[in-house]
Amino acid sequence: MKRFxxxxxxxxxxxxxxxxxxxxxxxxxxxxxxxxxxxxxxxHKHGLWKDVDAARDSRMKQFAxxxxxxxxxxxxxxxxxxxxxxxxxxxxxxxxxxxxQLEVYVDGQMVRLKKVENDGKPYFEATDxxxxxxxxxxxxxxxTQYALVKVEPGQHQVTLKISEDKGEKAYLMxxxxxxxxxxxxxxPIKGLPKMxxxxxxxxxxxxxxxxxxxxxxxxxxxxxxxxxxIDMWKSLETDFPGKNVIRRGVSGxxxxxxxxxRHLLIEPFxxxxxxxxxxxxxxxxxxxVAEMMDAMQKLFFEVxxxxxxxxxxxxxxxxSPVRVKSLxxxxxxxxxxxxxxxxxxxxxxxxxxxxxxxxxxxVRPELFLKDGLHPAPExxxxxxxxxxxxxxx
Numbered sequence: 001m002k003r004f005x006x007x008x009x010x011x012x013x014x015x016x017x018x019x020x021x022x023x024x025x026x027x028x029x030x031x032x033x034x035x036x037x038x039x040x041x042x043x044h045k046h047g048l049w050k051d052v053d054a055a056r057d058s059r060m061k062q063f064a065x066x067x068x069x070x071x072x073x074x075x076x077x078x079x080x081x082x083x084x085x086x087x088x089x090x091x092x093x094x095x096x097x098x099x100x101q102l103e104v105y106v107d108g109q110m111v112r113l114k115k116v117e118n119d120g121k122p123y124f125e126a127t128d129x130x131x132x133x134x135x136x137x138x139x140x141x142x143x144t145q146y147a148l149v150k151v152e153p154g155q156h157q158v159t160l161k162i163s164e165d166k167g168e169k170a171y172l173m174x175x176x177x178x179x180x181x182x183x184x185x186x187x188p189i190k191g192l193p194k195m196x197x198x199x200x201x202x203x204x205x206x207x208x209x210x211x212x213x214x215x216x217x218x219x220x221x222x223x224x225x226x227x228x229x230i231d232m233w234k235s236l237e238t239d240f241p242g243k244n245v246i247r248r249g250v251s252g253x254x255x256x257x258x259x260x261x262r263h264l265l266i267e268p269f270x271x272x273x274x275x276x277x278x279x280x281x282x283x284x285x286x287x288x289v290a291e292m293m294d295a296m297q298k299l300f301f302e303v304x305x306x307x308x309x310x311x312x313x314x315x316x317x318x319x320s321p322v323r324v325k326s327l328x329x330x331x332x333x334x335x336x337x338x339x340x341x342x343x344x345x346x347x348x349x350x351x352x353x354x355x356x357x358x359x360x361x362x363v364r365p366e367l368f369l370k371d372g373l374h375p376a377p378e379x380x381x382x383x384x385x386x387x388x389x390x391x392x393x
Contacts, residue, residue: 023035023036023037023179023183024036026092026146026178027066028121028146029121030120030121031121031148033180034088034090034148034178034179034180035178035179035180035181035183036092036176036177036178037082037176037177037178037179037183038069038176038177039071039080039174039175039176039177040069040071042082042177042183042186043071043080043081043082043177043186044080044081044082044186044188045071045078045079045080046078046079046080046081046188047073047075047077047078047079047162048073048074048075048078049071049072049073049078049080050071050072050073051069051070051071051072052069052070052071052072053068053069054067054068054069054070055068057070059094059096059142059173060094060173062142063094063144063175066144066175067094067175067176070094070173070174070175071172071173071174071175072171072172072173072174073162073171073172074170074171074172075162075170076100076162076163076164076165076168076170077161077162077164078161078162079159079160079161079162079188080159080160080174081157081158081159081160081186081187081188082157082158082177082183082186083155083156083157083158083183083184083185083186083187084155084156084158084179084181084182084183084184085154085155085156085181085182085184086153086156086179086180086181086182087150087151087152087153087154087180087181088123088148088149088150088151088178088179088180088181089148089149089151089156089158089177089178089179089180089181090123090146090147090148090149090177090178090179091135091146091147091160091174091175091176091177091178092144092145092146092174092175092176092177092178093137093144093145093146093172093173093174093175093176094142094143094144094145094173094175095137095138095139095141095142095143095144095145096138096139096141096142096143096171096173097138097139097140097141098169098171099137099138099139099169099171099172099173100137100138100162100163100168100169100170100171100172101134101135101136101137101138101162101163101165101168101169102134102135102137102160102161102162102163102172103133103134103135103160103161103162103163103195104126104135104149104158104159104160104161105158105159105160105161105189105192106126106149106151106156106157106158107156107157107189107256107260108157108189108191108192108254108256108257108260109128109256109257109260109261110133110192110193110195110198111126111127111128111149111151112126112127112128112129112130112131112132112133113125113126113127113131113132113133113134113135113149114127114130114131114132115131115132116150123147123148123149123150124147124148124149124150125149125150126149126150126151128205128261128264129202129205129206133195133198134163135147135149135160137172138169144175146178148178148180155184157186157187157188157189159188159189159192161192163195164194164195165195189256190285190286190287190291191254191281191282191284191285191287193252193257197252200251200252201250201252201253201257201261204231204250204251205250205261205264205265208248208264208265209264209268212268212269215246215269216268216269216270218244218246219244220244220272221244221245221246221269221270221271221272221273222240222243222244222245222246222271222272222273222274222275222390222391223246223248223266223269223271223273223274223275224236224245224246224247224248224249224274224275224277224387225248225249225258225265225266225274225275225276225277226249226250226253226258226275226276226277226278226315227249227250227251227252227253227254227277227278227280227281228249228251228252228280228374229249229277229280229318229374229375229383230247230248230249230277231247231249231250231251232249232251232374232375233247233249233375233380233383235380239384240384240387240388240391240392243391243392245391246269246271248265248266249277250265252281253278253281254278254279254281254282254285254287254295255276255278255279255282255292255295255296255298255299256295256298256299258276258278258299259295259298259299259302262299262302262303262306266303266306266307267306270307271307271310272309272310272311273310273311273312273313273390273391274303274307274310274311274312274313275313275315275350275387275390276296276299276300276303276312276313276314276315277315278295278296278299279292279296279317279330279333279337280317280318280320280373282295283317283323283326283329283330283333284323289329289332289333289336292333293333293336293337293340296314296337296340297340300312300314300340300344300347304344309346310346311346311347311348311390312344312346312347312348313341313347313348313349313350313390314337314338314340314341314347314348314349314350315349315350315352316334316337316338316349316350316351316352316353316354317330317333317334317353318352318353318356318375318379319353319356319357319363320363320368320372320373320374321363321365321368321372321373322371322372322373323373324363327363330353331353334351334353337349338351348390350386350387350389350390351386352382352383352386352387355382355385355386356379356382366378367379367382
């Protein structure tokens, strides 16, 4: 009998858990195709979060009929992440005078939020350069509220981060995650840009856009895109006399960031050749080689789709004094990147890694700036030679 009762108890607990994890229709008119999910069941948490029994908390008990538990945090930089397959996501939460602001990341990109009124059923569109950087959860009174964000249909990874801006309130009371689609496994993306870096990226991209009209008309051009080693190569466009070279480097980017901004940094041009340098920052954020290859291949195949006639050149990740301990990982990534490039039509591999090592395979510090990461003029001399093997053809 004791075993029977134990089994029944376990069954009841399992059914209760299944009921809790199951999504339910959103209870707001006009959004019947949106589903609600319990945050603790679908989210990956980072930072300080607490699940609060709404009925036992004086701030929340009047809303216990809507939310059995509420996930709360009052700590800046705390994040929650979830995956979904669909075209809209959001939150159903409690507003109040102590609530703060959220930064919203979709597939590793900090998106800006453009409000759409939609006949009394407002939502936000995720954009690149217009709208607010924040999702503000402040309300003068305690109330339920929701926010929905529309994105391109497909599989997405979403991260919500409590803003760390000084002077801003930082509390969140989250009742439900909202999706128009299906919840998928949460795989948080490492190395999300902070606000200061995001603002620098936006300024850099805006500055480039002002030059795009003239450079887009260049015939037989080579477009060079990538992270800081491209951004800091100021003489790149003049280093190859008689050749049209377009530099579009953005410091701090990873392959996934270049993918997210591809329509601003790659699509405006019609080059005969595209050279891609990414991977340095993934190493800095401790990405695994498999993760790096997945991101690079995603970028590669999208660039191939956009520019089917262009030659694509993938550049090895350089060695550097500050990342000597990561050399085995860097070299394994370069090995796999080279093999991938050789397997694709109209694709080449540019090796700047090997020439930056000495005969014993050690990093040559004289090729780098004092930061031990970025090439000095002597380092760029090597890059100029290796890039020239394709640009000067």
